[in-house]
Amino acid sequence: MLSFNLLVVVALAYVLLLFLVAFMAERRAAEGEDGWLRSPMIYTLSISIYCTAWTFYGAVGYAARSGFEFVTIYLGPTLVMVGWWWILRRLVRIGKTQRITSIADLISSRFGKSTQLGMIVTIMAVIATTPYIALQLQSVTLSFAVFADSDGSSWSLGDLNATAIWVAIGLAVFTIVFGTRNLDANERHHGIVIAVAVEAVVKLVALLAVGIFVVWGLAGGPSEMLAQIEASELSTWNQDGGRWITLIFLSAAAFLCLPRMFQVLVVENADERHLHVASWAFPLYLMAMSLFVLPIAVVGLDLLPESANPDLFVLTLPLSQGQNGLAIFSFLGGFSSATSMVIVSTIALATMVSNHIVVPIWLSSGGNEGAMQSGDVRRVIVISRRLSIAGILALGYLYYRLSGGGTALAAIGLVSFSGAVQVLPVMLGGIFWRGATRVGAALGLVTGLIVWGWTLFLPSIGENAVLSAAVLLEGPCGIAWLRPQALFGIEGLDPLIHGIFWSMLFNSAMFFLCSVMSFPLPLERLQGAQFVDVFAHSxxxxxxxxxxxxxxxxxxxxxxxxxxxxxxxxxxxxxxxxxxxxxxxxxxxxxxxxxxxxxxxxxxxxxxxxxxxxxxxxxxxxxxxxxxxxxEAAQILEYSNQLEAKSAEQERTARALREANAKLTEVSEQKDAFLSQISHELRTPMTSIRSFSEILRETEIGPKDRSKYAGIIHNEAIRLTRLLDDLLDLSVLENGQVELHQQSGSLSELIERAIDASGVSKKELRIIRVNAEEDVPLHTDLDRLAQVFINLITNAAKYCDVEEPELRISVQAIGGGHVVDFVDNGAGIPRSKQAMIFEKFTRVSDQSTAGGAGLGLAICREVMSRLGGGITYLPGQGGAAFRVTLPAPQALAAQ
Amino acid sequence: MGKRVLLIEDEPNIIEAISFILSRDGFTVHTHEDGETAMEKVRATPPDMIILDVMLPGRSGFDILRDLRADPITAGLPVLMLTARGQTKDRDLAERLGADHFMTKPFSNSEVRDHVRAVLEA
Amino acid sequence: MLPILGGILWTIPLMWRQQGEEAVSNATALLYIFGVWVFVIFCTALVSRLIEPGSDLIEKEGGS
Incomplete structure (x- = not known):
């Protein structure tokens, strides 16, 4: 018999493999080699998270209980995919143009960017998905138990619960690691997508392998198989028409509305054209998944004892035949189906919870007025997303414990589906009907949620768990027409049809009536027009x-x-x-x-x-x-769009001209002022020199004063020289006559050197070097570059006017090159001066006492442009901030 | 106690030089470096004469001169303007605004001293 | 129109006789349902191919 420990090892190895694959994919994507990650096949495979453990194990059990009904769950999505041109294409286009992050975002955005609607949809999604996640935990746990049984050791309930909790923790870790890397939900989670795709292949191949084994290995071939089906107790076609159609509708709707499906279909879609391939490839996948379900069920019923759980035939059949390898493979298939669904679901839900619940609350609770610093909101979101992931898995585990792990897999899945489809009327109304309003949407959703909760969800947790058996039989407080499974006294309906019928009826009716009766806000109208006519005018x-x-x-x-x-x-x-x-x-x-x-x-x-x-x-x-x-007239809109495009073009040109003109005027005024500036800068030190030399010549003064005055003369002479040097330097640079001495060196050494050479003491200016990305090889005129750095450092020391001046020097890699930011903690440079600071003789403070002639930054700019890099002022950093863009390495190599 | 000269100038070395020259001649020299608050200083301790630089932090010497002439109390104060820009239009502007005298830097010490003497000891 | 066609084809089995001697067996149903499935997939693939050349209608959304 198969060792249980071996199974655990195999499962762990598989998980490790997934981590590795996801990690490699992230790595490749980060290096820009993500072309293959964006192929339509990967897209199709990622959609296959539709097939969860419910499909893998549950479909066979379903078939064993109700014959052909299981296939409806796959026919619905097939119809949706086949008809992609109508709904899916529209959703994907809207998702792209509006940068939709989740189904809650879609609805909130459509109805005037309403926070409340986003919350409602999020809460609904969490409630509806929880049973589904519980289901996945249950199936993984049960499959472990099957192997434990076959190993001879019978499991107690405690063992099951322990397994479930470990699985939940493992999934949380994986999802947090790979699911919260990018904040922008519109960016694809490459690691997750690729892991899901791998799992999709594993589960398909595993199910096919079991099916082939059953048909060819056990039954003896397709024709024998068909004969065996004829002979079995499932032989006759016996379908209830109501359930058949309801279930096709339900699965089609759920396919669109489930948060995880929305995530892979719309949010993770890289290219609209992938739908072309997925439209036939995904139905093919579904067909392959369901092809062997009935044979496995028939053979399982035939060969296994009466007491065997049909939900686990996929595992127990190979086991009973001694096919341990196949059983393990099949276990991995089931494991894959469960984990991929849980991972994507939790990401989708965590995005919704953090964007529609946590952030609005954080913002309104005044978090927004706190310390304003770069990326602080980002941190809040990332943390809330991580906590949400953990929280959602915890909820799933809780539901698993509450429901006692007893209900048949298929039944839980259907309850979950019918909860998710409560969003359908509002979603379709939102993208096809302009008249839909926020009030209608909110009331429709809430009504649907209440009816669903009462008729399907609460009863599903099990008798006496939340609702007592008495309530089920006689209604709350004996009110018979409120009985959860026979509203308004209509009895005899299948509970599922009953629940879906009433919830969808009330939901749609409320949505429609309230939409008609209420008046949309302007913003709703705008968004409505954009959603409904997304193709007419993108x-x-x-x-x-x-x-x-x-x-x-x-x-x-x-x-x-x-x-x-x-x-x-x-x-x-x-x-x-x-x-x-x-x-x-x-x-x-x-x-x-x-x-x-x-x-x-x-x-x-x-x-x-x-x-x-x-x-x-x-x-x-x-x-x-x-x-x-x-x-409403599309022509007029079209025409005005054209006009708008033209006037936007003109506006852009005009703005560029205005800007250029303003600059010219300013520059010519500057040119005019240039002579008088030079005059001023030269005459000021000369005045002191002349004055003190006269004093020294005319007057008898003490030796102490004498040396002091001589010192002044000396300093002013130096100042004069420096000014002349700067002027010459600048004119050489401006005329392009400068000779560059190319050298190789490292950026970190150069910064070190500049700090030393600037002669700024720690007391004058505390210099903080931010990160270790300084290890950049340079090949350029190092002396010139150092000159720029020194200038920026001494500027900060001179002009940063706070008690404890600080200068942050940080190096970052941006867009293939490197930039060095110099940010101080002073008052910064006022908007009005930012445009001019790189011009000659511009001083921000009018203090000539600071000693500069206002040439430093002008020289810096000239130097950087000679070196093939650049220097800009970086607004919004708190203090004065300069960004030096290092010369691009390619340009250097060419020189 | 000699007559009071207020020197409004922001270049420390020039302040030192002029203070030295005039104090040696027996005048009391007050100095002020900021254009913005110069008028307050004038009102707080009214001098007998003002030496005013054109390029000052905060407000230019021309603006201060305009204020001085607009205020009846200070309208008659003798003002010597100093500038390092050396353009004729500056000189014209100074005269139009009512400066008594205008000097371009660098000046000779005796030039300043002789002018102050002429104004205050007349 | 494919989803409608598929929907109709897949509801036809509901009209089959469900009791008695002539009841349709599940083996036949299996062949029928999967037959329709293959047919629908084939048609969709065909249609997608046909749309593909004209897909310059669908302008590529750059990463805006």
Missing amino acids: AQSRTWTRGTADAEDLLIMSQRILGSTQAQSVFQAAAMDQGKEGYLPDVTPDFVERLERELSGSVGAATAHAMIGQLTQGSNVSVEDLIAVAD
């Missing part, structure tokens, strides 16, 4: 009019959510599109819209809208926008 409508927000404030906020690197690149790209340099674009409605979508990829539409709303304050939707929405 262009964004504008929900923001010219805002009052300051670009720098927006940048600070975005940095808190996206982290500084990503936020800066978004802002820089936007500024570039507007024809501006630097990191601060004009706050146009387009830009705010774009930023909001960017943020909603991380925190969901409702939260992103609320956060931006705080900054732009009330400048929400204008009359113009409303007219645009009210106008």
Whole structure:
């Protein structure tokens, strides 16, 4: 007999393999070699998390109990996939244009970015998914128990519970490690996707292997198999039409509404065209999965004792025939089905919980007014996502314990399905019907949830667990028409049909009636128009009019959510599109819209809208926008879209021109002032020199004063020389006559050298070097680069006007190159001066006492551009912040 | 106690030089470095004469001069303007605003001393 | 129209006789249901292929 320990070893080895595969995939993706990760086949395989342990084990049990009914669960999704052109394509397109992160986000976003709706859907999803997760835990546990039994040791309930808890912990760890790497739910979780794909292959091959063994090994071939089916007790076609159609509908709906399916179908979709392949490949997968179900059930009923649990035939059949290898393989298949479902489900739910429950609460509880620092919101979200994952698995375990692990697998699955499909009316209404409103959606959802909970969910936990047997039989407080399984006294219906019928009826009716009776908010109308006509005009409508927000404030906020690197690149790209340099674009409605979508990829539409709303304050939707929405005629919209595109183009050109003009004027004024500036800078030290030399010549003064005055003359002469040096240096640099001396060295040594050479003492300025990424080889004119660094360090020492001045020097790899940031903790440079600081003779403080002539940064800029790098001011960092972009290595190699 | 000269200038070495020259001649020299608060200083301790630099932190010497002339109490104070920019338009502006005299840096010590003497000991 | 066709084909078995001597056996049902399945998959694959060349209608969404 098979050693149980061997099984544990195999299972652990398999888990280890999955970790390895996921890790490698993340690695490859990080290196940019993710082409194969985005293939349509991987997409199709990841959709196969539809087939959970319920499919793997439960389908056979289902077939053994109810004959052909099991197949309805796979026919429904087949119909949806086959008809992808209608619904799926629309969902995927909406998901992409609106950067939807989950099904809760879809609904909240459609109905005016409503926080409440997001919460409702999230809560529903958690409640509906919990039994399903419990089911997976149960199936893994039972399958372990089968092997333990065959090993001779019978398991007690305690052993089962212990197994379940270990499985739950293991899954939580895996999901946290690979599922919370990227904050942006729109970015794909490569590790998870690839692990799920591997598991999809394993479970398919395992089930096929058992099926082939049964048909060819045990029955003796396909024709014998068919004969055996004829002869078995499942021989005749005996289907209840109501259940048949209800179940096809239910599975089709669940396929769209289950949070995990939404996650893989819409959120993890890399390319709309993958649907083309998945539309036939996934039905094929489903067919292959169900092909051998009936044969296995028939043979199992035939060969195994009466008492055997048909849910486990897939395991017990090979075991009873002494096929231990096959049994282990089949165990891995079941294990794969269970784990992949749980992993994806928990990620989907954790995203929903953190975006729609935790973050809104955190924001409204004043977390937003706390210390503003880069990435702090991000941290909150990541932590909440991790806790949610653990919490959801804990809930699943709890349900498993509560339900006593007794109910047949298929029954739990159906209850869970019917809970998830309560979202269907609102989802379909939202994407096809403009008249749907927030009030209707909320009431429909809540009604559906209540009816479902009463008629299906609570009874499913088991008699006497929550509802007593008396309530089931006689209704609450003896009110007969409220009996959970016979509402309004209609008896004799199958409990499942009964529950689905009433919940969907009330749900849709409430949704429809309340939508018709209530009036949508402007924002709802806009979103509605965009969702329903997603193909007609994928262009964004504008929900923001010219805002009052300051670009720098927006940048600070975005940095808190996206982290500084990503936020800066978004802002820089936007500024570039507007024809501006630097990191601060004009706050146009387009830009705010774009930023909001960017943020909603991380925190969901409702939260992103609320956060931006705080900054732009009330400048929400204008009359113009409303007219645009009210106008149903597609032609007019089309026309106005074109006009808008043109005027946007003109606006961009005009803005670039304005900017250029302003700069020219400023520069010419500067040029005009240049002579008088030079005059001033030269005459000031000369005045002191002349004055003191006259004093020394004319007057009898003591030796102490004499040496003091001589010292002044000396210092001023040096200042004069330095000024002349700088001027010459700058003019050489500007004329491009400079000779560069290429040397090789390391960045960290160069920074070290610059700090030493700057002669800044620890008391004047505390220098903090942030991370270890400094180990960058350089090949450039090191002396020139050091000159830039020294300048920035001495500037910080001179101008950082706080009690304990600090300068942070951090090196980061961004977009293939490296940047060095110099950030101090002073007051920073006011917006009005940021554009000019790199110009000659610009001083931020008017203090000539600080000693500079205002040439340092101008020289830095010239040096960096000669070296093929750059230097910019980085707004929104707290203090004055300069970013030096190191010359790109390729450019250096070419020189 | 000699007559009081208020020197509004931000370059420490020049302050030292002018203070030295004038104190040696028996004048009392007060100094002030900031353009923003210069008027308060003038009102708090009214001097007999002001030496005013053009390029000051906060506010320019021209602005201060305009204020001085606008205030009846200080309208008659003798003002000597100093500038390092050396452009004729600066000189014109200073005269239009009512400066008594205008000097371009670098000046000779005797030039300053002679002018102050001429104004205060007349 | 494929989902409708598939839906209709898959509900036909409900009209089969369920009792008595002439009741359709499950072996036949197995062949019928999976036969329809293969047919539907084949049609979808065909349709997808046909749509593919015209898929420039579906503009590629760059990583915006």
